[in-house]
Amino acid sequence: MSDTAKGPASGYIFQFEKALLELSRLENSESISIEYVDDIAKLSSDGTVILTMQAKHSISSSGSPFSSTSKDLWRTLEIWILKLKDGSLNNKTQFVCTTNRKIISTSILLEFEKNKENLKEIIDKIQKLHDAQTVKLKTAKKGSSIKLILKLIDFCLKHPKELEVIIKNLKIKDHEEVKQKFLNEIHLDNGNSLEVQRDLFYEAMCGWLFIKSKEFWKNKKEAIFSKNDFNYKYNMLRDNHTITKAIFRTKGEVESENPIDFTIARDDLYIRQIDDIDRNDEDKEFIIKQAINDFILFEVELTNIIMNSSGLTQADFEEFEMKCEQKWFEIRRKIVLHNLNRYTVEQLNDFGIEIFNEVMYNLKLQFQENFGFNDNNKYIQNGCFLKLSNLPKLGWHPEWQKKYKTL
Known part of the structure; x- marks a missing residue:
């Protein structure tokens, strides 16, 4: 030019x-x-x-x-x-x-x-x-x-x-x-967001204003914007997790660079916790492979971000782990209402399935209070829970501490 x-x-x-x-x-x-x-x-x-x-x-x-x-x-x-x-x-x-x-x-x-x-x-x-x-x-x-x-x-x-x-x-x-x-006006300079996130948000808002103005002029209307117009676009960007994509690579991107060997990790505690719950064999095998995939990709991306990011640190992920653990306790308390000795073996097993499904499939968390997950990057959230179950700091079966805590 x-x-x-x-x-x-x-x-x-x-x-x-x-x-x-x-x-x-x-x-x-x-x-x-x-x-x-x-x-x-x-x-x-x-x-x-x-x-x-x-x-x-x-x-x-x-x-x-x-x-x-x-x-x-x-x-x-x-x-x-x-x-x-x-x-x-x-x-x-x-x-x-x-x-x-x-x-x-x-x-x-x-x-x-x-x-x-x-x-x-x-x-x-x-x-x-x-x-x-x-x-x-x-x-x-x-x-x-x-x-x-x-x-x-x-x-x-x-x-x-x-x-x-x-x-x-x-x-x-x-x-x-x-x-x-x-x-400063939208409070996106508070240190809880990366520079790349701030850049993406700013570019998205400027682009919206430019494109919307062109649409007005094309239709022979004046380019006039209200506070409500601004708030709608602002919230839409946040709700659609546009900025989160700037932090975490998609599952497909990480997979393409890190082929997974599903024969490994079968003896790891996070897999044994899943395997010990009685459920349909075909479903269990699928869940185990998915868990190995999410666990490994989470570890890969965690290392990648901490080594290369301009802002995120190990402490940021430790804070997220604490949030995950707290949410797990909330879900467990909601599902298991009474002392464990009041339930049968089958009931306890069903509780384990319900806790696992609720945490891994239904739970929606935010990272750093601002940025949520979508289908492309939820491996970060799930991988964090699987890591905690591998330590173990949490489990799926209501008697997980009795089964695994002493190991």
Whole structure:
């Protein structure tokens, strides 16, 4: 991609990133629009513009959006003045200039923000800037850009009333780390998530906003998003475990790199615990092979993540093991209600089957309080339970301690 294409593309992306940040900050009755009132705008429930924003992006390390003689600055002021005159904006609207770069200290825009109560002084400085550009035009070889700036400055000077409203309600947000601010807003920067998880979530939310806006425009509708729209997408991403896929590889991916020999591990305690429960022989053989598979893949992925992850540690998995053990106790207490001597051998065996099935097939846990499992990565959860039954810290048969604890 050429530099001439990278600039506009980066600016377009920055606009959606800023829109997403503003969307995350909305009150329930508010909404944001993209390319409707302005680059970005915040609207009240009755459509009144609470905030209007011009977002400028530069890919150049020396780029300086909103400099004193930039078209960005004076075109922005022209747009806002026109919208004040036609009633789209009012004297309570907040006007925001935002950019990914630091605004240079000599920019008259900084003077607007610093000295907003003294309009006469600001008007004098604008006039001096106008005079300096007029002198410069006389010696310029190509003066088309200077002529445009002069025309825009003239327009602003002719509308001091509207200019005063803008200056009094002006905010500057430069050199912003938009992504980090968004993660702060949704509390996804608390150390309980990996960098790759945060990246995936952020990219998914930005992608949703971009694609949904295109759909609106394609159908000749305005791109307007409410707090409810944001919450729906946010919760959907969490509920569908999109981010979890960034932590754990799928079962198929790990299997392809680690072929399983099902003749091994037959004497391991976690297999004997399953084998000792009386059930249909064909079903038992299938369950044993599945258990060997999940146990080995869990161990492989555990090592892989701890060695290569940018965030997860052995302690994180030990914490998850404690959660698994606690859930196992809850399920066992729910199924086995009385002292064991009140049950027959057959009843105890059936309890063992019920506990195993409930834990391995029905139980849904979350990892680190945020991320659940799906069919592609549940081998992590099941493998953890099988590991605990191999120690043994838990068992399936109600008399598991009597049978295995002393081994």
